[in-house]
Amino acid sequence: MRPIFLLQLIFAGFMCCTSIFYFLDHLGYEYFVKVNPGNFVSNEQTYLIAKCQRICLLAHIGLVWGMLYYSSLKKTKIKYIFQQKQSDLYWLRIALFFYITAIGFQFLPGLLQFSIYFNNMAIFSASLLLLKGLRTKKTLWIVYGTTMFGLNFINATLTGFKEHIIVNVIILFALLFPYYKRAITLVSIPTIYVLLYILPTYASIVRQSWSGEKTAVEARSEALETIFQEDNEEIIDNTNWGFLTNRFSEIGMFTQYVDYVPAHHDFYKTEIIHNALIALIPRQFYPNKPITEQVAMERVYDAGVISRLSSVSAKTRPVVDAYLSFGYVGTFVFLFLFGCCVQFFNDTAERWFGGYEFGCIVMFNGCFQGLWRGNNLEFMLNNMLYGFITMIIVFRVLLWAGYVTKKSNLYNQTSESY
Structure with a gap:
């Protein structure tokens, strides 16, 4: 669950590896079967795809280098350890505290984030309790973890978002993998394959509930019925291929940005960074602050990625914003700094919250899950700032309650190897 593994895996898979589907479609293939007759002739789009792949590779190098660079720094810090006896109720109190607090913030204006x-x-606390329960055979932890994780997964199936379902599966597999390597390896590959095959069709049908024509439960039942009917195989194939080439892989949109900048629009330089800094100001202090979503979508419209008349949100990714700002140099520098930041957040979480299990799994990934795949710069900086503030608040509460206490020690990276 550490950045060097999970975040890098998601970044490399999403930004780099998924482009193979778009490229196959460009070559005239569908599911590795050539559907367009004749010999392929490279064109301008071919070179744009290759350029975008090189930019993604450069970004990947910068990201990993940033993580490893920050990890290599020798840091003398004060560590903290949990003091309370780790009884069944001890961990349940923390998990329930998070859940109740989340509900409470929903009713406070401006604090939904x-x-x-x-x-x-x-x-993440429920998932960790499930894991700890399986390892220690504590029934209470297993029941709570299974119940909460199961309810969250069921809720994810009603949202119409593919990512919510995939994230739940990733969490479960990533937590269990260190302890059940062989079993998880054998189960994860076919599971991910099946999900990628059925989720596009499933999600498109569930989204019918957004218009109010059907309830989410009714739409889910129809989606499951469609998936399991053999005569709908062609529909699933077509929907899935469209997803793999245009949504799962966003390199098609990336080529439009690269074609637009700098040929038709100069590099944005500090404009995107300026917008991101403005977005950090709470609206209570800046009532006329521009709506962040609208500001971020302007460069999408300008590049012609989608029409202004469309209701689709197609915000940029960190690699795209980095390139649009300063080109190749901006891509490497921005992703290097991004790698340093995520490693800093993870190391700080582990140092404040007693190590890997609670610090990394619960606190880092809970506060910074939005950084797994990345978003545009406006939303990413917002996540970094307010996620870190959230982590500070939880740390201070646990410190005040006596759950954690100082342990002055030399920060020994070798004891927490990556």
Whole structure:
């Protein structure tokens, strides 16, 4: 669950490896079967795809280098350890605290963002309790972890978002893998394959409930019925291929940005960074602050990625914003700094919250799950700032309650190897 493994895996898989589907479609293939007759002739789009792949590779190098660079720094820090006896109720109190706090923030104007962080921490706490229960054979932990994780998964199936379901599967497999390597390896590959095959069709049908024509439960039942009917195989194939080439892989949109900048629009330089800094100001202090979503979508419209008349949200990714700002140099520098930041957040979480299990699994991933795949710079900086503030608040509460206490010690990276 540490950044060097999970975040890098998601970044490399999403930004780099998924482009193979778009490229196969460009070559005239569908599911590795050539559907367009004749010999392929490279064109301008071919070179744009290759250029975008090189930019993604450069970004990947910068990201990993940033993580490893920060990890290599020798840091003398004060560590903290849990003092309370780790009884069944001890961990349950923390998990329930996150869950209740998440519900409470939903009713406080302007603080919904903190509710999302606490809800994520509640989910990760439940997943961790499930893992700890399986390892220690403690029934109470297994029941709570299974119940909360199961309810969250069921809720994810009603949202119409593919990512919510995939994230739950990733969490479960990533937690169990260190202890059940062989079993998880054998189960994870076919599971991910099946999900990628059925989720596009499933999600498109569930989204019918958004218009109010059907309830989410009714739409889910129809989606499951469609998937399991053999005569709908062609529909699933077509929907899935469209997802793999245009949504799962966003390199198609990336080529449009690269074609637009700098040929038709100069590099944005500090404009995107400026917008991101403005977005950090709470609206209570800046009532006329521009709506962040609208500001971020302007460069999407300008590049012609989608029409202004469309209701689709197609925000940029960190690699795209980095390139649009300063080109190749910006791509490497931005992702290097991003790697340093995520490693700093993870190391700080582990140092404040007693190590890997609670620090990394619950706190880091709970507060910074939005950084797994990345978003545009406006939303990413916002996540970094307010996620870190959330982590500070939880740390201070646990320190005040006596759950954690100082342990002055030399920060020994070798004892927490990556």
